[in-house]
Amino acid sequence: MRLSSAQLFNQSITSVLQKQTATSKIIEQMDSGKKVNTAGDDPVASQGIDNLNQKNALVDQFMKNIDYATNRLAVTESKLGSAENLTSSIRDQVLRAVNGTLGESERQMIADEMKGSLEELLSIANTKDESGNYMFSGFSTNKEPFAFDNSTPPKIVYSGDSGIKNSLVQAGVALGTNIPGDSAFMKAANGLGDYSVNYLASQQGDFSVKTAKIADAATYVADIYVFNFTDNGAGGTNLQVLDSANNPVANVINFDATQPVSFNGIEVRIDGKPSAGDSFSMAPQAEVSVFDTISRAIALIEDPNSANTPQGRAQLAQILNNIGSGVNQISSARSVAGNNLKIVESYTEVHIEEKVVNTSALSLLEDLDYASAITEFEKQQLALNAVSSVFSKVGSVSLFDYI
The missing domain is CATH 1.20.1330.10 (f41 fragment of flagellin, N-terminal domain)
Incomplete structure (x- = not known):
């Protein structure tokens, strides 16, 4: 087989370039501290590195x-x-x-x-x-x-x-x-339940509404209701409850505060003893504002005519x-x-x-082992020197030297 000078030159220069590339790659890895700098270095590892970086x-x-x-x-x-x-x-x-x-x-x-x-x-x-x-x-x-x-x-x-x-x-x-x-x-x-109560200044009995709740949603009728207490002729009171159209919805003979008053799906419990002629109304209100409640308390305290009256005490209980x-x-x-x-x-x-686990896995895939890299660098450097020396000698040989 015959080799021309050109072929020998090309093979030699290719070897030199390959060794230079390998050496440069190791130098780049040592500079970055990473053994995978591009996808071409290790396609499989590069994909794993991208996934971990995204995580x-x-x-x-x-x-x-x-x-x-x-x-x-x-x-x-x-x-x-x-x-x-x-x-x-x-x-x-x-x-x-x-x-x-x-x-x-x-x-x-x-x-x-x-x-x-x-x-x-x-x-x-x-x-x-x-x-x-x-x-x-x-x-x-x-x-x-x-x-x-x-x-x-x-x-x-x-x-x-x-x-x-x-x-x-x-x-x-x-x-x-x-x-x-x-x-x-x-x-x-609402502290009373589902209704708020409006007491009148004319209140004489020392009482207040303890609870006013919806007891039966199926029969419940939302409305404004008025409670009127009248003399029962025996030292006690009767109670009549009217709706907003003044229709009676409940009549209680000989009212007993220990028993709830029930009507239209609503149950009302009254604490204390109403007097004949007392009256109050109640309207639906399931939620209250703490600001408005405090404002009402301040107004009540500032009013010398209400603070220590039956009405004032009833309002206070609600407040x-x-x-x-x-x-x-x-x-x-x-x-x-x-x-x-x-x-x-x-x-x-x-x-x-999770970050610790991902970083550890990432380190295994991309971090450079400097000891191995230095050894490989020395090997590639030695090989490059050898190839360069051969190239130098081959490049200087001429057939005319032997004629």
């Missing part, structure tokens, strides 16, 4: 979402805790104010304290986050959620919505990161029930925030462990 990127996004949710929920839980304590203290202030030994000026001082507490509670409900967004406005974070309206007496109105912002903390797992203001402050369960219900509502909202915070923290641990 880690997803975990990083989940961790960012968790950090956001943790911060929001922690502040929410703290603010609701302050609101719960404040509302409980307001209830204690109401109990102090109705002490019969207090004078008008002393009651006014307590009322003024309650006004300050109400303003503080309103400030908590209008809390902003670090970005200037209202925390208890639902989705309407640019709107101040709570403010007094122009009615007389003024009431607190809610301008936010019921939106709950969810944060994805795991594939298929979204947790709420906020508590809408209406569910925290405006929708406390105290509703403030207690407001405390429970805030506490329940706080529990939701606290539980979500615990759940978020548990996913933090899950993602940290």
Whole structure:
């Protein structure tokens, strides 16, 4: 077989280039610390590396979402805790104010304290986050959620919505990161049940409605009802209940406060002893606002003509029930925030462990073994030197040297 000088030259230069490429590849690996820098280095390993990098990127996004949710929920839980304590203290202030030994000026001082507490509670409900967004406005974070309206007496109105912002903390797992203001402050369960009661200033008997609930949904008729007590001629009272059209719906002879009054699917329990001529009305109301309840308490305490009257005491019983219900509502909202915070923290641990597993697998696929790489580099360097030497000698040989 005959080899031309050109063929020898081409074979030699190819060998040199191959060894240079192999050497350069090892140098590149040593510089990057990775044994797989391109898909061509190891197609199978490269695909595994891409999958693991995508998983880690997803975990990083989940961790960012968790950090956001943790911060929001922690502040929410703290603010609701302050609101719960404040509302409980307001209830204690109401109990102090109705002490019969207090004078008008002393009651006014307590009322003024309650006004300050109400303003503080309103400030908590209008809390902003670090970005200037209202925390208890639902989705309407640019709107101040709570403010007094122009009615007389003024009431607190809610301008936010019921939106709950969810944060994805795991594939298929979204947790709420906020508590809408209406569910925290405006929708406390009515302390009496499903109806609120309006007592008259003419009330003489020392009584109040203990509960007014829907007992049978199938026969229930929603309406405004009036309770009229009349003399039964034997030292007691009879009771007649009228609907809004003045039609009798219940007649109780010899009223007994130990027995409930039932009509139109409603059950009413009255505590105390009504007097002949007493009357009150009740209207459907399943939910109450803690703000309006406190405002009513302040108005009652400030009115010297009502605070220690049968009407005032009856109103007070209803107010105290509703403030207690407001405390429970805030506490329940706080529990939701606290539980979500615990759940978020548990996913933090899950993602940290997942990141460790993924990073370990990634290291096995792409990290360079420097000891092996240095050995291989020396081998390739030696081979390159040998090939270069041969190429140098072959390149300088000429047939004319032997003629």
